Amino acid sequence: MxxxxxxxxxxxxxxxxxxxxxxxxxxxxxxxxxxxxxxxxxxxxxxxxxxxxxxxxxxxxxxxxxxxxxxxxxxxxxxxxxxxxxxxxxxxxxxxxxxxxxxxxxxxxxxxxxxxxxxxxxxxxxxxxxxxxxxxxxxxxxxxxxxxxxxxxxxxxxxxxxxxxxxxxxxxxxxEKEGQGVLNTCLHSDGTYAEKLAFINPGSHGGYHQRHTGETPDYGYSDAEYGDIFLNSHMLEHGQIFPNMEGQFVFKMAVQKFPQVIMESLGKAGLQPSDIDMLIPHQANLRISAFVQKKLGLKDEQVWNNIQKFGNTTAASVPIALCEAWEAGKIKEGDLVCLAAFGSGFTWGAGLIRW
CATH class of the missing domain: 3.40.47.10 (Thiolase/Chalcone synthase)
Structure with a gap:
């Protein structure tokens, strides 16, 4: 196949x-x-x-x-x-x-x-x-x-x-090599709490934000005007043009969804956490990675973390960590590699690769 x-x-x-x-x-x-x-x-x-x-x-x-x-x-x-x-x-x-x-x-x-x-x-x-x-x-x-x-x-x-x-x-x-390559990927999303981790302004959302959060954005304009505003000095002065995150809420969601989607991916392949040779988690927070590692019963040598020196590089974090682990000789031919990520949206996913 x-x-x-x-x-x-x-x-x-x-x-x-x-x-x-x-x-x-x-x-x-x-x-x-x-x-x-x-x-x-x-x-x-x-x-x-x-x-x-x-x-x-x-x-x-x-x-x-x-x-x-x-x-x-x-x-x-x-x-x-x-x-x-x-x-x-x-x-x-x-x-x-x-x-x-x-x-x-x-x-x-x-x-x-x-x-x-x-x-x-x-x-x-x-x-x-x-x-x-x-x-x-x-x-x-x-x-x-x-x-x-x-x-x-x-x-x-x-x-x-x-x-x-x-x-x-x-x-x-x-x-076409037997057993080699991407075995599966599992992708999920839930937009219920989209604003908990978001970059909202500038944007064209108008009244959408109020409808879904119950909050009227403070743009420094009257209610009749705010829906037409894309970017203004009020947003700049009050720091509305930067990313915002409710860290505790995101943390709780991440530690719930990470293990779930990893187990889902393993289940589709008929495998267990003990079969993983290397887990490459999205580098969001070292405490999240430690929680996932403990939940899955993995040893330190089965998980690659580099957030200590690179921080969270969002979409780049998984491939950077994957490449670094491979260059260090921690991923070899035939190894089972698990990739997993959780982030804004919320969206999350996992995938298994037989190297």
């Missing part, structure tokens, strides 16, 4: 290291406070006006393409997952194509907006394309440039300290 396998993998993180002590110089926070709540010690920030989500994605993609043993022109479809695109539109998929210098092949490009679980959703899409024989070399990229859109004041510290920049990429190719 035709399956898709990861034929090449790569990641890129910017050179600039930003420590917790660095952030404490611009907001009321400290290293102990950040590590206790998130496990993060440092993160990377891209070079302003030089690096972007698309350029970082391209650097990771070049490594993945080379390791897949193909030329850039052989890529016949691009999937790009991010919440921090270079432009509101067009999406990063076509920008990546241009950055790689392969616009001449006119390969299709698809942009995915599933935030932290974007790479898992992209993996599922790419897997279907390869399984059906539609494409032979699907380039899947997860990349983020969070540093350009965070609130670097005490007001925004609960969110800002968490995020970093980076990119990861894989090339999905067909395989």
């Amino acid at each position: 035709l399956r898709s396998k990861i034929g090449g993998i790569g990641y890129y993180v910017p050179e600039k290291v930003v420590t917790n002590d660095d952030l404490s110089k611009v907001m009321d926070t400290n290293d102990e406070w950040i590590q206790e709540r998130t496990g993060i010690k440092e993160r990377r920030y891209g070079k302003k006006h030089e690096e972007t989500t698309a350029t970082m994605g391209a650097r990771a993609a070049e490594i993945a393409i080379a390791r897949a043993g193909i030329a850039k022109e052989d890529v016949d479809f691009i999937i790009f997952a991010t919440l921090s695109p270079d432009y509101y539109f067009p999406g990063c998929g076509v920008l990546l194509q241009r950055e790689l210098g392969i616009t001449g092949n006119e390969a299709g490009a698809l942009d995915i907006r599933n935030q932290c679980s974007g790479f898992l959703y992209g993996l599922s899409v790419a897997d279907q394309f390869v399984r059906t024989g539609m494409y032979k070399n699907v380039l899947l990229v997860g990349a983020e440039m969070h540093s350009m859109g965070l609130d670097y004041t005490t007001r925004g510290r609960n969110v800002t300290v968490i995020f970093g920049d980076g990119a990861g990429a894989v090339v999905l190719q067909p395989t």
Whole structure:
């Protein structure tokens, strides 16, 4: 049976290291406070006006393409997952194509907006394309440039300290080898609490926000006017243009959904947690990863965490961690690798790969 396998993998993180002590110089926070709540010690920030989500994605993609043993022109479809695109539109998929210098092949490009679980959703899409024989070399990229859109004041510290920049990429190719490749993917969503982790302004939502939250947005305008406002000085002054998160609520949802979807994926394959050789969880919070590890009864050597040095890189976190674990020799041919993510939406998912 035709399956898709990861034929090449790569990641890129910017050179600039930003420590917790660095952030404490611009907001009321400290290293102990950040590590206790998130496990993060440092993160990377891209070079302003030089690096972007698309350029970082391209650097990771070049490594993945080379390791897949193909030329850039052989890529016949691009999937790009991010919440921090270079432009509101067009999406990063076509920008990546241009950055790689392969616009001449006119390969299709698809942009995915599933935030932290974007790479898992992209993996599922790419897997279907390869399984059906539609494409032979699907380039899947997860990349983020969070540093350009965070609130670097005490007001925004609960969110800002968490995020970093980076990119990861894989090339999905067909395989007929027995048992090899993507075994399954399980994807879910529940939009009931969408505003608990969201970037709401600027937006075109108008009265939609009030209808679903019961709150009238304070835009500094009358009720009759606010529905027509896209961006104004009131939003800027009151920090409404930054991401917002109810951390405790998100944490409770994550520790519930992570184990559930992992067990679902294992169940579909007739496997148990003990069969996992390496779990690559989305790097959201080290406490969440520890909870999931304990819930599944996994040993330290069965779980890869790198949030300590890269922070949460959202759609890029799973491919960066996957590549890093593989480069460290922790993932070998025949190993069962489990990927899992949970994030804004809420959306979540898991997938199993026989390496």
